[in-house]
Amino acid sequence: MSLQGRHILLGVTGSIAAYKAALLCRLLKGAGAEVQVVMTPLAKEFITPLTMATLSKRPILVEFFDPENGAWNSHVSLGEWADCMLVAPATANTLAKMAHGIADNLLLTTYLSARCPVAVAPAMDLDMFAHTATQENLATLRRRGVAVIEPGDGELASGLSGKGRMAEPAEIVAQLAELLSEKKKSLQGKRLIVTAGATIEAIDPVRFISNHSTGKMGYALAEALAARGAEVTLVSGRTALPCPEGVRRVETRSAEEMYQACVREFAAADGAVMCAAVADYTPEEVSPVKLKKGEGEMTIRLKRTRDIAAELGADKGNRLLVGFALETDHEAENAESKLCRKNFDFIVLNSLRDAGAGFGGDTNKVTLIDRAGREELPLLSKAETAERIVDKIESILK
Ligand code: C5P
Numbered sequence: 027m028s029l030q031g032r033h034i035l036l037g038v039t040g041s042i043a044a045y046k047a048a049l050l051c052r053l054l055k056g057a058g059a060e061v062q063v064v065m066t067p068l069a070k071e072f073i074t075p076l077t078m079a080t081l082s083k084r085p086i087l088v089e090f091f092d093p094e095n096g097a098w099n100s101h102v103s104l105g106e107w108a109d110c111m112l113v114a115p116a117t118a119n120t121l122a123k124m125a126h127g128i129a130d131n132l133l134l135t136t137y138l139s140a141r142c143p144v145a146v147a148p149a150m151d152l153d154m155f156a157h158t159a160t161q162e163n164l165a166t167l168r169r170r171g172v173a174v175i176e177p178g179d180g181e182l183a184s185g186l187s188g189k190g191r192m193a194e195p196a197e198i199v200a201q202l203a204e205l206l207s208e209k210k211k212s213l214q215g216k217r218l219i220v221t222a223g224a225t226i227e228a229i230d231p232v233r234f235i236s237n238h239s240t241g242k243m244g245y246a247l248a249e250a251l252a253a254r255g256a257e258v259t260l261v262s263g264r265t266a267l268p269c270p271e272g273v274r275r276v277e278t279r280s281a282e283e284m285y286q287a288c289v290r291e292f293a294a295a296d297g298a299v300m301c302a303a304v305a306d307y308t309p310e311e312v313s314p315v316k317l318k319k320g321e322g323e324m325t326i327r328l329k330r331t332r333d334i335a336a337e338l339g340a341d342k343g344n345r346l347l348v349g350f351a352l353e354t355d356h357e358a359e360n361a362e363s364k365l366c367r368k369n370f371d372f373i374v375l376n377s378l379r380d381a382g383a384g385f386g387g388d389t390n391k392v393t394l395i396d397r398a399g400r401e402e403l404p405l406l407s408k409a410e411t412a413e414r415i416v417d418k419i420e421s422i423l424k
Contacts, residue, residue, distance in 0.1 A: 029203050030058035035104060035140070037113035037133045038078065039120040040068030042183040043149035043192040047073060050114055050195040051081040057199060062104065063087070064133045066120065090132055099132055105139035106404070110206055113137070114175070115149030115192045118160050125163035143205055145173040147198050152188030175201050212420055214255035217295045220248040221288060221302035221334070223263035225281045229326060230313040237303045238385040241265030244301035246412035248273045254416060259295070261287045263302050281305045281331035288334050296423065297346025300335040307331065339369030346422055348415070349373045352384065361395050371422055372396035374415060394418055
């Protein structure tokens with residue numbers, strides 16, 4: 027399983043085994059991962075920040091803020107950035123604090139903020155490892171979903187021999203890759219439709235009515251769903267994007283073509299994510315020849331298209347339906363009314379008033395709204411926004 031492009035937060039704590047964190051960092055980088063190192067203050071006594079910064083190619087983080095310039099190291103943004111947090115080596119002290127929610131350094135506050143999978147590779151003397159306190163702390167962490175990469179049996183820094191020696195870096199990397207691939211396959215066996223891009227309503231053989239949608243958000247969602255093992259059919263309107271790997275694309279042009287494709291595909295699906303920007307109106311008549319210009323004004327009569335989402339919603343049963351709303355005013359009220367009218371499980375609200383949100387760009391700022399409430403996400407890349415939306419889809423489909 028590849029770690030290519032994955033964001034790994036590597037937490038290093040104050041153990042003799044911290045020297046192995048250098049090799050671990052190199053192996054993670056070599057596997058294509060982005061590594062951000064967070065050290066506890068004591069870890070700096072065991073391995074220098076310079077070594078870790080050079081190997082990870084990023085400044086390492088230790089304190090809540092930089093004492094020189096006051097810059098704040100946001101544990102929340104670190105938690106959001108990470109696909110996985112790995113604490114290696116993890117001392118008995120850090121494990122105990124993690125188990126009890128103590129938050130007295132940046133590594134621990136980041137752990138408490140992280141929503142990604144977390145793995146720990148304990149490293150300590152055999153008696154500390156065997157102590158009931160440590161074992162109970164590890165059991166608590168396991169129960170909360172933390173993956174424990176078991177230490178090995180062997181010679182310890184104290185001169186004693188027994189269980190407590192941190193797993194070898196290559197073994198840690200292999201277990202981490204497996205952990206991430208498990209998360210990635212959580213939608214195995216689910217068939218999902220994603221609509222994306224803009225529809226095109228022909229006026230004549232040359233002109234059409236369309237909109238500014240580029241399809242980036244829908245394509246990022248299709249990719250994120252496929253990466254977690256879902257069988258994805260991308261019902262796509264106009265876009266310049268290539269079809270993501272492992273995704274089946276059905277190309278459509280008009281709202282009517284997209285409607286036909288969606289109804290056909292929804293019959294055997296577990297759900298649909300309606301991300302396309304579908305025209306609400308289409309020319310009443312399509313001229314078979316190019317319309318010639320005359321002296322005066324011209325009027326094109328438009329008729330309503332079918333609302334694909336609403337029609338799927340009317341007959342969705344217990345299948346999942348996720349909608350999008352792009353609003354310029356009364357954002358939340360409009361989105362909530364669509365949530366009910368179209369029978370969505372939840373709706374993703376974009377406001378064109380938010381900087382960095384909307385058409386074309388690589389970032390988005392959305393609010394997820396369901397019948398229980400609203401969750402406002404920060405400004406994120408479209409890929410990260412897609413991951414957060416897929417997390418919610420996953421929690422509903424489970
Ligand atoms: O009503 P409005 O167009 O704002 O609703 C947006 C949501 O409905 C989006 O999820 C969009 O993909 C979907 N939609 C649709 N068919 C239409 C219009 C909108 O599927 N004809």
